[in-house]
Amino acid sequence: MVEKFAFLVHPRNTLREDMGLLFGPPFRLIPEAALRTALRRLPLPPMVTGQLHRVDSPQDVAGSIITVPLTPTQLLTLPRNQVQARISAAIDKAKDLGASVVGLGALTAPASAGGKAFARRTDIGVTNGNAFTAAMTLLAMERLLVRLPADTLIALVGATGSVGTCLTRLLARKHAGRLLLVARNRGRLETLAEEVRSDDLAVSVSTDMADVRNAGLVVLLTSAPEAILRTEHLGQGAVVLDDTVPRNTDEGLLKSRPDVTIIDGGLVEIPGFDLKGCSIGLAPKLAYACLAETMLLALSGHRGHFSIGAPEVHQAEHLLGLAARYRHLGFQLAPFQSFGRKLGAFDYPETAPLFSGKEVVTCAA
Incomplete structure (x- = not known):
């Protein structure tokens, strides 16, 4: 049985643009300040905003993209207990979706001390994606x-x-x-x-x-x-x-x-996968290395936490080995680009x- 994964993302500071992509053009008309206030004050739940499917098994959901409803500035400046509670709710969502491992994307990692805030969880594996990022x-x-x-x-x-x-x-x-x-x-x-x-x-x-x-x-x-x-x-x-x-x-x-x-x-190139739903700000068939790390761990059947805090060199080495094993699905360094x-x-x-x-x-x- 192939394990499922989940990956956490969050809106950028350009909230109107991101909300328009997620929920439709009318959301681009809402003032930026109003959107920021809503994210900060309202008990908005984490949202599944995308799904990844293997091209050789398109009917099955390999992984889910879950959006934590906080801006980058809010993730780093709001009281840490509030921020980590929001991230924890997203991890709960990943568990409910059947994921065995969840990756902490973008600023959800530093906002949780590189995942250390969730080290005591035993119901799902957590990784910050930084080992494969360092290797790539x-x-x-x-x-x-x-x-x-x-x-x-x-x-x-x-x-x-x-x-x-x-x-x-x-x-x-x-x-x-x-x-x-x-x-x-x-x-x-x-x-x-x-x-x-x-x-x-x-x-x-x-x-x-x-x-x-x-x-x-x-x-x-x-x-x-x-x-x-x-x-x-x-x-x-x-x-x-x-x-x-x-x-x-x-x-x-x-x-x-x-x-x-x-x-x-x-x-990283991932030609063996299709993303459906939201955009992660990249061209099709591309992924951030932190997302690719989460995918590799699920493919290999990894259980438990992986990269928590600062990753070790042997963890980066292990992921390079996994990338070689699953090279038929991609996991190679993408051709260089600048602002897309x-x-x-x-x-x-x-x-x-x-x-x-x-x-x-x-x-x-």
């Missing part, structure tokens, strides 16, 4: 670095977060060069830097976004509700891999800085493998 981000970085100078400084913004910590450890085991770790807590930065620093990898830390100007490759791993990267943060010709949902870059940046390339990070538009200049051959044996790193938990 590493593969994307490798494909970008071959086009950049050998001494390119890499800046990981949000390095001490859930994805950032795992990615930093993965990168340190494969990459020789210069690495800048950026986050708000210097103590945590110094601890992580000391762990991964080596004779081959020079690691520096900063709490100042201005220092990102020195980087040729900038990877955004933050959990802010809106864009944080500005033109003054970027050096000439910088390449930005935005791995955030909601994204922390604004398309207007491309107009003010045409020398900069911004790439949508964390995207294909980027041929930074693309890679269609025949490029998901990963080679050398890309799988074995280490202790």
Whole structure:
């Protein structure tokens, strides 16, 4: 028996647009402030807004998309007990739908301490999707670095977060060069830097976004509700891999800085699945890596929690193995795009493998 999964999403800060997509054009006429107030004050239940079906079994529901009725700002600023109660209700909904595992999409993960708030639940498995996100981000970085100078400084913004910590450890085991770790807590930065620093990898830390100007490759791993990267943060010709949902870059940046390339990070191809119902803001046959992680766990029959808090390197490695097992359904890094538009200049051959044996790193938990 194939296990079912569920994945949690939430509206973006552009509420009228999202409500119009979910419930019809008339909802676009409601003032933004009124919609925000309604989400905050009314006891709105979580809603099933989409379903995923395998193309080889279209009659069966493989997984459900469940919308938590809170905006990004509300998820991060309302009292934590209220926010987590809303997310918990969505997890209850997933359980009622028969899901064995539920993925915490977008800001539902940081709003619940990476899923730690639900660690005591034994009725359904929870994952924040960050292990596969870290693995796919590493593969994307490798494909970008071959086009950049050998001494390119890499800046990981949000390095001490859930994805950032795992990615930093993965990168340190494969990459020789210069690495800048950026986050708000210097103590945590110094601890992580000391762990991964080596004779081959020079690691520096900063709490100042201005220092990102020195980087040729900038990877955004933050959990802010809106864009944080500005033109003054970027050096000439910088390449930005935005791995955030909601994204922390604004398309207007491309107009003010045409020398900069911004790439949508964390995207995976899933040609073996069809999404029916709501849009998740991506072209057909594409998924965020956090959703793909949830799908892989269900396909493999995983039981219990998986990625809670900061994922371990061995968890990212395990998911790469699962992606190889279910490659007939997809689960490969998607061709690069920027704000939904294909980027041929930074693309890679269609025949490029998901990963080679050398890309799988074995280490202790």
